[in-house]
Amino acid sequence: MLPAFSPLGEEEVQLTHSLGRYLSQDIAAALDSPPFDNSAMDGYAVRAGDVGTAERGSPVHLAVRGESRAGGPLPEALEPGAACRIFTGAPMPAGADAVVIQEDTERSGDEVAILEASRVGKHVRARGSDVCAGAALLRAGHRIWHGELGLLASQNISHVSVVQRPRVALLSTGDELRELGATLAAGTIVNSNVYVLTEMLRELGVVPVPLPAAPDRLPEIETALRKALEADVVITMGGVSVGEYDFVHEAFAKVGIEPKFWKVRIKPGKPLAFAQYEGKPVIGLPGNPISAMVTFEVLVAPCLRKMLGDPQPHPEPVSVRLKHGYRRRPGRVEIARALATREGDELVVTLTSQQGSGSLPSFVGVNALVVLPADKAELRPGERVEAILWGPGLRRAGSFFDTLG
Numbered sequence: 001m002l003p004a005f006s007p008l009g010e011e012e013v014q015l016t017h018s019l020g021r022y023l024s025q026d027i028a029a030a031l032d033s034p035p036f037d038n039s040a041m042d043g044y045a046v047r048a049g050d051v052g053t054a055e056r057g058s059p060v061h062l063a064v065r066g067e068s069r070a071g072g073p074l075p076e077a078l079e080p081g082a083a084c085r086i087f088t089g090a091p092m093p094a095g096a097d098a099v100v101i102q103e104d105t106e107r108s109g110d111e112v113a114i115l116e117a118s119r120v121g122k123h124v125r126a127r128g129s130d131v132c133a134g135a136a137l138l139r140a141g142h143r144i145w146h147g148e149l150g151l152l153a154s155q156n157i158s159h160v161s162v163v164q165r166p167r168v169a170l171l172s173t174g175d176e177l178r179e180l181g182a183t184l185a186a187g188t189i190v191n192s193n194v195y196v197l198t199e200m201l202r203e204l205g206v207v208p209v210p211l212p213a214a215p216d217r218l219p220e221i222e223t224a225l226r227k228a229l230e231a232d233v234v235i236t237m238g239g240v241s242v243g244e245y246d247f248v249h250e251a252f253a254k255v256g257i258e259p260k261f262w263k264v265r266i267k268p269g270k271p272l273a274f275a276q277y278e279g280k281p282v283i284g285l286p287g288n289p290i291s292a293m294v295t296f297e298v299l300v301a302p303c304l305r306k307m308l309g310d311p312q313p314h315p316e317p318v319s320v321r322l323k324h325g326y327r328r329r330p331g332r333v334e335i336a337r338a339l340a341t342r343e344g345d346e347l348v349v350t351l352t353s354q355q356g357s358g359s360l361p362s363f364v365g366v367n368a369l370v371v372l373p374a375d376k377a378e379l380r381p382g383e384r385v386e387a388i389l390w391g392p393g394l395r396r397a398g399s400f401f402d403t404l405g
């Protein structure tokens with residue numbers, strides 16, 4: 001699927017709206033950082049040469065001339081034999097080359113006794129010592145997160161060029177599906193997938209376009225698919241299996257969506273289909289809520305990350321130990337829902353009790369998707385497997401997890 005997904009164009013956005021976006025261009029530093037020599041501490045700016053011999057037993061006395069505070073008037077140049085009262089973040093006076101911290105001084109009137117020797121540059125944040133104007137700051141493909149946002153703001157960079165966010169249509173199919181909050185007549189269920197997938201898409205950084213669910217009738221699915229194809233990517237849910245009312249493949253054919261493959265050797269999620277319409281990716285996810293979530297996370301999310309401009313769109317699995325043994329029918333790679341906790345230096349996973357593909361309670365609290373190899377029928381307690389950390393991240397084991405499975 002991955003080759004079918006490429007980044008769209010780029011756009012310029014305000015920095016304040018850029019969290020989670022991927023840069024489409026390298027960014028060079030606009031300013032020296034820090035922008036001026038300033039003090040890292042509260043104390044006295046001095047000429048290091050004046051206080052080279054200072055110690056508690058024989059302090060050096062300097063005349064206090066002026067003050068420099070963050071945001072205050074710029075201090076005058078410092079004459080030899082003098083000190084300037086200075087505070088954290090305040091500009092260094094010309095001529096001063098070190099700061100003696102307040103704790104190493106004794107003030108009396110217009111004089112200060114320096115109790116410790118200093119050296120050039122001590123407690124001074126030199127202009128450009130973090131970044132020099134013009135130097136590479138961030139590379140294209142980098143995702144803006146909190147640190148990057150702070151860095152760019154400190155550089156007074158108010159707009160950034162980022163990869164456009166693809167619009168991803170979500171089309172659920174099924175006569176039984178109703179909207180959240182609807183009165184549920186016998187035989188109907190809430191279209192829970194569309195709410196979950198909408199948020200999974202939003203969290204990735206794409207624009208979700210949830211469409212009204214289509215009934216299990218060919219003409220309606222066709223019409224809905226044509227509408228869905230206005231988006232950059234189409235994800236259908238349900239109706240992609242082998243039942244009499246699974247019309248999605250037929251509807252793809254009617255609309256001219258070309259099938260690429262159908263069925264994957266993973267569990268849950270076997271009936272997944274992939275197709276393209278004039279190059280545009282169309283993914284048929286199984287309707288089963290667990291299958292839909294797992295296949296989205298494992299197979300679709302990396303494709304969308306690539307489309308968002310992420311040069312490394314695949315998750316990095318971590319090595320974990322199984323808390324308990326597990327028996328299974330071999331044949332397909334199994335992606336099991338699990339709770340991961342730290343035990344000493346290791347991550348230990350407990351599979352949630354229900355691994356059936358319809359059981360939504362089995363997803364509560366899940367923070368790891370454990371990858372069980374296709375050929376293994378029996379996994380022993382303590383055995384090492386790989387897992388993809390997911391969702392809420394690691395938490396301390398405690399009463400919350402203890403209440404689960």
Ligand code: AMP
Nearest residue numbers: 172174191192193194238239286287288
């Ligand atoms: P299907 O893939 O259409 O055969 O559906 C498989 C199972 O998932 C059936 O029990 C459906 O009722 C259920 N299902 C299908 N679509 C959804 C959905 N959007 N939200 C919740 N459950 C669904």
Ligand code: MG
Nearest residue numbers: 174238239287
């Ligand atoms: Mg169905």
